[in-house]
Amino acid sequence: MQRTPGLEIIPLIGLPEFTPDHSLATEIVRSLVGIAVDDGDVLAVTSKVVSKVEGCFVPASERAELIERDTVRVVARMRGPNASAIVENRLGVVAAAAGVDASNVAGDWVLALPEDPDASARRLANELRDALGIDLGIVITDTVGRPWRYGQTDIAIGSANVALYADERGGKDTAGKPLTVTQRCVADEIAAASDLVKGKTAGIPVALVRGLGEYVVPGTDQRARHINRDLELDLFSLGTQEAFEEGYRSALAAVAAGKVLDPRAE
Template sequence: MIAIWAVEGLPEFRPGDDVAQAIGDAVGAELDDGDILAVTSKILSKAEGRIVVAADREAAITAETVRVVATRGTTRIVQNAWGQVMAAAGVDSSNTDDGTVLLLPADPDASARALCVALRERFGIRVGVIVTDTFGRPWREGQTDVALGAAGVRVLDDLRGATDAGGRELLVTQPAVGDEIAAAADLVKGKSNGTPVAVVRGLGHLVTDAIDPRGAQPLIRDAANDMFRVGSTEAWDEGYRAGLEAPGRS
């Protein structure tokens, strides 16, 4: 059985707040060995002071972008400094003061590690942490939460080499359990009811003794395996320019 519930009683976070202390105080004795905490990235961003004055949100998006993947109208799909491909570089103007925007944590894996270490030391148990944010998806309408950062929990469950119920070898099966946990937790966290953290119980087999420094990075597909590294319009433009520049063309 898997149980998921929102953590009640958390404050509105401000720059400099101790997120681990606040979450620890709120969950108290409820936390058990093998539990996973799904933490909305926004509260970490606020505590880490990732709030910037920006009358022009587009300028903030540009500052967070290392590569433009695709554009359509005013919408930009971009890659940020740690490899995530997402709309608007995750720059958010909701639930923040007028005239400001909220950036994602500078390093979501580092944020997850700090939180995980603090909670393990406080309670003396193995807990995992997943830092979540909302993503749109190619080929699918709507949005879902995914794992931006992680600590103390496997984000890919590698089943390659195992066999299915019919005895056939599994060759490519790697459930993205980090993303699945993030999405499931979002069902109870909500977007506007003041519950940005959820406890996920029943997946202790994914919680690790050691904290893998790679965090959620295994979920990011590398360039060599990315069949959709640029948008269709951008790919056509790139190919057209390459054709014009090919030897023998003028």
């Protein structure tokens, strides 16, 4: 694919505080009045407003039970008071507290992530096509940390009509050297870029991204869930302390089974 020469990211202003009584598509259409929008544009939508519209509220008193329900496996446990665990959640995303969040949620409630963000994205794309007569790309975003870097960024947890990757493998770089690894995750790049005009404190949950028409593919079967690396291919599937503990347990089991000598007996 040829690189896009320019990119424009426009925050959608005036969206309401979403509840299950709102139609996300209807409110987005209202906020687009006066903004030129066309086939090939992308909407980056914060997962929190999708959760609110879909009614994913849980009493704050049940937060621990919700995290446990949505946890597939524990990757690492954070240390210190009120620390939570880094886990793989039911969507395959590795995140603190399974993605359960209380920020920007009124009252004594917390929000779970949408049940199926890819399905939510597809539904929103279809509703916007019916309302506007155009095919928009949809990326549903959520905020996560990175294991080797400070700070957080947004990633794609749901998508529709968007090619997830720009696969440059098999091509050559500007020096004529073969590219064997480069596979840019366009969906995550859209999510991260859009958060520059959205964010938790701005009250702007949706951004329009222009200039990426080459990556908007109506009807594509690519889904953001496919971005998650399979566990058997994950070289960093456990935290440091958890890896030590698992290794120790495995060694004790091997000693008990007589497969290795017990070094403590020397």
